[in-house]
Amino acid sequence: MRIKALSIFAAVCFAAAHLAAQQPPRDTRPADKIGTASISGVVTSDEAQPRPLRRARVTLNGPELAMGRTSITADDGSFTFERLPAGRYTLAAAKEAYVRMSYGARRPNAQGTPVAVADGQRQRVTLRIPRGSVITGTVLDPEGQPMRGVLVSALTYRFVPGVGERRLVSAGAPSSATDDRGEYRIFGLPAGGYVISAGVEQFSVSSLDIRVVPAGEIQQALSERQGGPPQAPAQSPSAATTKANEPRRTVAYAPVYYPGTAVSAQASTVTVAPGEERTGIDIQMQYVPTAKIEGMVISAAALPQVTPVMLNSSDPTLAVDSVRVASAGPDGRFTFNAVPPGQYNLIVRPVPLGAMAGAPRPQPAAPGAVSASMYWALGTVAVQGEDLAGVTLTLQPGLTISGRVVFEGATPPAIDFSQVRVPVPPLRLAVGNLPIPSPMVRLDATGRFTIGDVIPGPYRLTTTAQGMRSPIGAWWLKSVVAGGRDLLDSVVDIRQSIDDVVVTFSDRATELSGTVTDAQGNPASNAFALVFAADSQFWFTDSRRIAGVRPDAEGRFTIRNLPPGTYLAVASADVDDREWFDPEILQRLAPLATKLSLAEGERKTLDVTVR
Amino acid sequence: MKIIPFGALALALLGQTAVQSPPAPDPRTGLIVGQVVDAATGKPLSGAIVSIGGEFLFPATGPRPTPPPRILTGSDGYFVFRDLPRGSFTISAYKSGYADGATGRRRPGGPSQPIEIKPGGRVGDVMVKMWRVASISGTVVDEAGEAIVGVQIRAFRRSVVEGRRRFVSASTAMSDDRGIYRLGDLIPGDYVVAATAQPITAPVMMTGSAFGQPAYAIGRGIPVPPPSKGQAVFVYPPTFSPSGPLDQATIVPLGSGEERTAVDIALHPIRGVRVSGVVTGPDGPAASMQLQMLASGNEAVSLEQDAPSAISDQTGAFTFFAVASGDYTIRVAARSRTPGAQTALPSVLWAATPLSVGRTDIDGVVVSLQRGLRVTGRFEFDGAMEKPAAQRLAQVPVVVDAADGPASISGGAGPSRVDASGQFTTADVPPGKYFVRIGGSPQGWMFKSAMYNGRDVADTPFDLRGGDATGLVITFTDRWSxxxxxxxxxxxxxxxxxxxxxxxxxxxxxxxxxxxxxxxxxxxxxxxxxxxxxxxxxxxxxxxxxxxxxxxxxxxxxxxxxxxxxxxxxxxxxxxxxxxxxxxxxx
CATH class of the missing domain: 2.60.40.1120 (Carboxypeptidase-like, regulatory domain)
Structure with missing residues (x-):
């Protein structure tokens, strides 16, 4: 089962935040200051002979401005932003059919270089944007006829930090629906390699059950019409059995990848150079046999009138999950019709059965204890065109996780835990990315907490937990130990209720600081400083042993609370925000990095060079 | 869920007057076999998806039977539906590149003809004709001759709406990276083609970016205007092919399957001015209201969908960033969020403020929202039959039908409400001339008249203005004619x-x-x-x-x-x- 990266214990850390020193409320909308600086320039095409681009849109953003500003370039490609307060600003230029680029970025979607202006200063910049590439072709139906209304998309493999894996995602140019000639045209694409997919909207006419009539049946019907012997009533039973035995092909359109496969891993990559127009990328749609899934939700307690059951594809390369919902009645029966072949997850979201007849009686409540009131079910099913019956989903009660909070340090705080209210961020089930009602977290007077209604599965805590990267008051999150393992570093498969979790806060943390310099030895503020564990077992999304920070204007950075261990440090201008969680990128950077080790509470200085 | 066309619903609810024949045993072995053909060539069409409706949607008796699955025709174009109960069926066909076909349909979009099946009956020689759709394509350029990418082009088809010839929106397309657009899927008729999308000016907080104050939302499909020069702002007005207003437009007649190319459009920017003001309602300034700037004198073509619009901010202030000179009506028609205390019907706030725009900015326009007006009255039943039950009465829709122009509320007027004793209240509508009609009568009753001040306002409109209309009497009769x-x-x-x-x-x-x-x-x-x-x-x-x-x-x-x-x-x-x-x- 895929790892679920969620911060289930963020709640506990958040609770501690309430005890921290009071912080001033954040001012979300500073008033716009009027300044005396200006930034102006031209937008040109990114070619050997650059041409000025008119009617391009230049956007300017910066922490000094309440809101971004936009300017349209004149016929000579020029633009200007006046009356700016001194500060650092990012610029980006966009024009239809061109690829949007940030100033100073080497590739699209990458962050650019900020432009600094002082009071009274006028800065001139040139923004270069490449013309987008074009991919075009025709989509045919299985009979070879042009097919309209098919959505064709250009997809590219990209590391999705939220999932922790490489997935096929939309490339950033809008998808194109085929017109009445079956033609599509995707334009504005950055140069690169793409997987082209063609699909029919799930609920459109073409994708529901359609029957192909065998030629013999037509002949039979025509001869009956001509006055052939009418069906005698005695023959009706056999007609019924014939109908039951006759194979009824029900079909739907499957998503197809160029050049013509339903399996994305087998698709060809279409590579386009900047500004290139690639024609003839034709795709023929295919029919796939669809199947019916019939099943039952099994529950110890009586089910409510309607229990939603969700079906979604577990194809790992699909970036967009489309979910179907069927309703199970009080008898628990549900049906999904017209399901194309593939692997699927079946999910019954938590159902509050605590109040239903026949539910197990709740345990007598210990102080702060929460009784299991939510039941859930998960299953998988493989569909291959044959109807499936008898699929069962047995509702299970949620688990309870409890433990205590410990403070290690010179002066432990005096806390009245019973005063703390804990809002819990909504959980996300990685399977189907479905929101699940959040369990409640309560702390008792001794600092014990209990979290109820937890779905069994693998769990891991991430850097999004409070106290990890920045302290809560003076306290850093040091470890969350459950079942003998630290949830901050490894996956813990929670299958039964646990009651011995220890969340430890410490007032000491490691500190690693330094300067990022370029090859000439000058401070470089446009590259990320990256520090990551030498051991690749810690290379996962939001691992606390991976840190990427942008240095300040003088190239300085500081990273705190990396756990003791061996690390690699390097600077790179070529990665995007959070791309450093991609194991492939870390693999590439590791040989270029400097090794260092951190002991408990140690402070170290290190300069890193941009590679 | 399928949207039931009004006509079918009316037929179903108006009931049938046929004398009931003695029920014959229904072996449910009815058979329909037929062929889908290309209307122009007569050749069979493969790959058409054929479905059967009629009796399956509106059964004469009993529960609704499950319709058979749809048929995909092979190269011989044949389809067959068997094991049918007795009844009336319509067969329709869908195929990419063709206008939908149906039994009895003799022209694209024309009425269909149902097939009657007696118990165990067989019908053959059914032909479903399908007409190829036509297309219009061309290039869109701006005043410098540069192709405009991503602009919305709309095709209008000449039709008749409420007795008048009018160009009605038929289809839209976007121009691609070469500035080329293609409007496919058009049924034969007379067309004009235009770039009509106008900008939406939204409060800065909504769009997150500012051209100065407030934001000018260049939405999808709107061409990027020239940058402002000092105080002057520019906008592209609605432009019909080749390059002007409707009365200078080229009319494109399209036959079945015809492909018209080179229907080009050249856009020229004109100066616009700022129009700003405040929207107030009965309860004070009205936030998040959508205002439309509708040009007067546009009876011949409906440009309302694309008119310049603005959204009021939290203080009720709105701005139209760049409005070309001319005569307009600022219109607001919005369902108010909080329903009235005494009824559950949504109430409508409306405004229609006339405005003449010249060459200077206009600030301080006040748009005052008024509540909509209602029609109330009662039902009467003139006849010997038993009056319908209270729940049945509650389902009868009372429709306030605008007499001067298409429905002026986006999304149509809301539903009416009828209580157990037959007292009805309609939803709010803005003042204007209206008919009062019925969307479907109870079984066995025919809608006879809607009397108001001595006139039958189902046939002659009345002026709803200045206050609710009360005391209408809607009469149903059981003496069918x-x-x-x-x-x-x-x-x-x-x-x-x-x-x-x-x-x-x-x-x-x-x-x-x-x-x-x-x-x-x-x-x-x-x-x-x-x-x-x-x-x-x-x-x-x-x-x-x-x-x-x-x-x-x-x-x-x-x-x-x-x-x-x-x-x-x-x-x-x-x-x-x-x-x-x-x-x-x-x-």
Whole structure:
């Protein structure tokens, strides 16, 4: 089962935040200051002979401005932003059919270089944007006829930090629906390699059950019409059995990848150079046999009138999950019709059965204890065109996780835990990315907490937990130990209720600081400083042993609370925000990095060079 | 969920008057076999998806049976549906590149003809014709001759709306990276093509970016205007091919399957001015209201969907960033979020503020929202039959039908409410001229009249202004009147005709709202018979024409020529008139 990266214990850390020193409320909308600086320039095409681009849109953003500003370039490609307060600003230029680029970025979607202006200063910049590439072709139906209304998309493999894996995602140019000639045209694409997919909207006419009539049946019907012997009533039973035995092909359109496969891993990559127009990328749609899934939700307690059951594809390369919902009645029966072949997850979201007849009686409540009131079910099913019956989903009660909070340090705080209210961020089930009602977290007077209604599965805590990267008051999150393992570093498969979790806060943390310099030895503020564990077992999304920070204007950075261990440090201008969680990128950077080790509470200085 | 067309719903609820024949045993072995063909060439069409409806949607008796799965035709174009119960069925076909076909349909978009199946009956030789769609394409350029990418192009088709010829939006497309657009899927007719999308000016907080104050949202499909020069701002006005307003537009006639190319559009920017002000409602400044700047004098084409619009911010302030000079009406029509205390019906806030825009900015416009008006009254039942039950009454929709122009509320007026004793209240509408009609009568009852101040406002509109209209009496009768008969052509009974019926009173040939009761048409059956099961007593013209000539017939001038060929028919109270007709040629 895929790892679920969620911060289930963020709640506990958040609770501690309430005890921290009071912080001033954040001012979300500073008033716009009027300044005396200006930034102006031209937008040109990114070619050997650059041409000025008119009617391009230049956007300017910066922490000094309440809101971004936009300017349209004149016929000579020029633009200007006046009356700016001194500060650092990012610029980006966009024009239809061109690829949007940030100033100073080497590739699209990458962050650019900020432009600094002082009071009274006028800065001139040139923004270069490449013309987008074009991919075009025709989509045919299985009979070879042009097919309209098919959505064709250009997809590219990209590391999705939220999932922790490489997935096929939309490339950033809008998808194109085929017109009445079956033609599509995707334009504005950055140069690169793409997987082209063609699909029919799930609920459109073409994708529901359609029957192909065998030629013999037509002949039979025509001869009956001509006055052939009418069906005698005695023959009706056999007609019924014939109908039951006759194979009824029900079909739907499957998503197809160029050049013509339903399996994305087998698709060809279409590579386009900047500004290139690639024609003839034709795709023929295919029919796939669809199947019916019939099943039952099994529950110890009586089910409510309607229990939603969700079906979604577990194809790992699909970036967009489309979910179907069927309703199970009080008898628990549900049906999904017209399901194309593939692997699927079946999910019954938590159902509050605590109040239903026949539910197990709740345990007598210990102080702060929460009784299991939510039941859930998960299953998988493989569909291959044959109807499936008898699929069962047995509702299970949620688990309870409890433990205590410990403070290690010179002066432990005096806390009245019973005063703390804990809002819990909504959980996300990685399977189907479905929101699940959040369990409640309560702390008792001794600092014990209990979290109820937890779905069994693998769990891991991430850097999004409070106290990890920045302290809560003076306290850093040091470890969350459950079942003998630290949830901050490894996956813990929670299958039964646990009651011995220890969340430890410490007032000491490691500190690693330094300067990022370029090859000439000058401070470089446009590259990320990256520090990551030498051991690749810690290379996962939001691992606390991976840190990427942008240095300040003088190239300085500081990273705190990396756990003791061996690390690699390097600077790179070529990665995007959070791309450093991609194991492939870390693999590439590791040989270029400097090794260092951190002991408990140690402070170290290190300069890193941009590679 | 399928949207049930109004006509079908009306038929279903109006009920049937046929005498019930003694129930015959239904072996449910009915059979329909037929072929889908290309209407122009006559060749069979493969890859058409054929579905069967009719009895499966509106069964005469019993629960709704499950329809058989749809059929995908092979290269011979054949389809077969078997094991059918008795009843009336429509078969329709869908195929990419063609307008939808149906049994009996003789022209794209024309009326279909159901197939009657007796118990265990078999019907063959059914032909479903499909017409290829046509297309228009061209290039869009700006004043420098540069192709404009990503601009929305709209095709308008000449139609008849409420008695008037008007260009109605048919389809849209976006120009690609070469500035080329293509409008495919067009049914034959006369078209004009234009770039009409106008900008939306939204408060800065909504769009997150500012051209100065407030934000100018360049939404999808709107061409990027020239940058402002000092105080001057620019905008591209709605432009019809080749390069101007509607009266200079090239009209593109399209036949079946025709591909018209090089219908190019050249856009030129014009200066616009700022118009700003405040929207206030009965409870103070109105936030998040959408205002539209509708140009006056646009009866010939409906540009409302693309008109410049603005959204008011939290203080009710709004700005239109760049409005070309001309005469406008600022219109707001919004359902208010909090329903009125005494009813559960959504109330409407509306405004229609006239404005003349010149060459200078206009600030301080006050748009005052008023509450909509309602119509209230009661139902009466004139007849011997048992009155409908309270729950049934609650389901009868009372429709306030605008007489001057298409429905002026986006999304249509809300539902009406009828209580157990037959007192009704309609939803709010802005002031104007209206008819009051019924969306569907209880079983066995025919909608007879809606009397208000001595006039039947189902036939003649009244002015709803200054206050709610109260005391309407809507009367239903169980004395059905109607008209039926046989249509003959030179060769015998005519299965390809449509019978058109309209009142003798010429006043009723224009401004008759969306659903006039006395202007009706019906297709003949396969045996040449026609039937209007419910037609109110009165004096009518009735004429049968070949179905090809029945397209867009509800137009004032056309009705004048029809009147010259028609037969005068008088229907008395409770009379079921029989009137045979001969097919006429209107050309």
């Amino acid at each position: 109607g008209m039926r008969g046989m249509v003959q052509s030179a060769d015998g009974p005519d299965p390809d005709a449509t019978v058109l019926v309209f009142p003798v009173d010429e006043q009723m040939w224009s401004a008759f709202g969306m659903n006039p009761r006395r202007i009706r048409s019906v297709r003949t059956s396969a045996t040449g018979e026609y039937n209007f099961p419910s037609l109110l007593p009165g004096d009518y013209y009735a004429v049968a024409v070949h179905d090809d000539q029945a397209a867009d017939w509800r137009e004032t001038k056309f009705m004048e020529s029809l009147a010259r060929l028609a037969t005068r028919v008088s229907i008395g109270d409770g009379e079921k008139k029989t009137q045979d007709l001969h097919t006429r040629d209107v050309r």
